[in-house]
Amino acid sequence: SKLEMFVDELPDMPRIHSYRVLNGVPKSKPLKIGMFKKKWKFHRDLPPTTVYAFGKTKHTATVPGPTIEALHGVDTHVRWQNHLPSKHILPWDPTIPTAITNTTRGIPTVVHLHGGIHAPESDGSANAWFTSKFNERGPTWSRKTYHYPNNQHPGNLWYHDHAMGLTRVNLLAGLLGSYIIRDPVVEEPLGLPTGDEFDRPLVVFDRSFRTDGSIYMSSIGNNPDIHPQWQPEYFGDAIIVNGKAWPRLTVRRRKYRFRIINASNARFFRFFFSNGLRFTHVASDSAYIEKPVTTNETLVGPSEITDIVVDFSQSKTNVAILANDANYPYPSGDPVNQANGKVMKFIILPDQEVDTSRLPRRLVEYPVVDLSSVTHTRYVAMYEYASKIDEPTHLYLNAKPFDAPVTETPRVGSTEVWYVINLTEDNHPLHIHLGLLKVFDQTALVELEELKECMKKKNDAVKCNLKKHARGKKVVVGDHEKGWKNVFKMIPGHVTKIAVRFSYLHTNASYSFDATAEPGYVYHCHVSTHSLTIYFVQYHDILTIF
Ligand code: C2O
Secondary structure: OOOOOOOOEOOOOOEEEOEEEEOOEEEEOOEEEEEEEEEEOOOOOOOOEEEEEEEOOOOOOEOOOOEEEEEOOOOEEEEEEEOOOOOOOOOOOOOOOOOOOOOOOOOOEOEEEEOOOOOHHHOOOOOOOEOHHHOOEOOOOOOOEEEEOOOOOOEEEEEEEOOOOOHHHHHHOOOEEEEEEEOHHHHHHHOOOOOOOOEEEEEEEEEEEOOOOOEEOOOOOOEOOOEOOOOOOOOOOEEEEOOEEOOEEEEEEOEEEEEEEEOOOOOOEEEEEOOOOOEEEEEOEOOEEEEEEEEOEEEEOOOOEEEEEEEHHHOOOOEEEEEEOOOEOOOOOEOOOOOOOEEEEEEEEEEEOOOOOOOOOOOOOOOOOOHHHEEEEEEEEEEEEOOOOOOOOEEEEOOEOOOOOOOEOOOOOOEEEEEEEEOOOOOEEEEEOOOEEEEEEEEEOOOHHHHHHHHHHHOOOOOOOHHHHOOOOEEOOOHHHOOOEOEEEEOOOEEEEEEEEOOOOOOOOOOOOOOOOOOOEEEEEOOHHHHOOOOOEOOEEEEOOO
């Protein structure tokens, strides 16, 4: 049976401020945010769905969770509390490395602030999970309250579960939300649309449902002899924005700012407007870009954030459908269909509005990458190889599983150049914790089979003569993607050159991290069935900062 589109109003998730202003001075306000099992209405005609939701209380918990509003330079302290009963609402697979193999004593969760620059103990490491009342704790669990210093530049982050082997199901169940760092000193002069009505997060993901309203996830693995349930990707046909399937929003004829987070497991979105309205990019994940960039469409991989201004006064029609035409898996999978090719509907009021917001010529400038200060060049290869049990689809970063010893040990404050070599068929969004990255270029690899064979044998890009192979066509990286980011799309059959910086960009604040407390940080593919289920899925490596 089909659900009618555009019948639910777009919600705005509750906003929780992690500070309060006393006599004009902002002060940190400690937060307690729980994870609750509850019912959530995804659509007018769909029975309520059992979900896991973040919120201050069970009653106010939402999917996605509340938007956390943080202020640059003011600490956020959150006690993330797990109130989830034992049995998981989704099928999961104990044959992949998982926090615990049976959840009779509670469901392991841990929260990662994606894009945050903070100490390892607050990073939400996959092994720092805990169950209800902290009854069970993972091997690297160390604290109940997490601390995010918000010393980084203003920008868009999001928080989500990161528990070993359960991330994919915990996210599908609803454990995610957005987090905004604001800095009035930097942002007010820009004059962009502001206020809860004109500056809104849009958290977008795909889900499938059974007719009883429950989330549908196949409980049979694609290789059930080995993994009874695990599948390499999850795709759903219903497109959910801020917790409603294909919602609608009535807007005024003026500019709006939308911070769009792709919180899907594996779906890429290439957004465009049915009536030709355009996007003006102002920021991305983590940071602003240097000047606004206008495009007709925008490709957003899993966990990427695109921050755009849409000027509805330019609309020639009174209705605009936000649509999607990205194949799934991206880029060589199925074309979109009637359902997943539509995202939401904007109904544009007929009267022109007075709009005092503007798009400045320049946004925010960041330090340029000084190549002479680059301390290391690293090669990161993504490729598939047969496992011991001869399963063909084990995907690793540099052939290392998640639990392999630390391979990268960059110094705080350093900048490195990484060549990411994608020898697989799919586009993989590579995400780096703590660091920020800047994309230089993406170059097609020639004589790919030869390179693959060599990498399988030697696992060494220099010995395999990467230079010789990296002379195909260069892909133009969009101007809106040239800023500092924390995740980027690694094109199959290409090498992507990035600068990685392990520090804040805009402040002089320095780290005082005790790296012995935790094994450090991770980088991984953000198709969450790839990275965070860890078995033949890892794109995951540990990165120690010291
Ligand atoms: Cu968005 Cu390691 O996570």
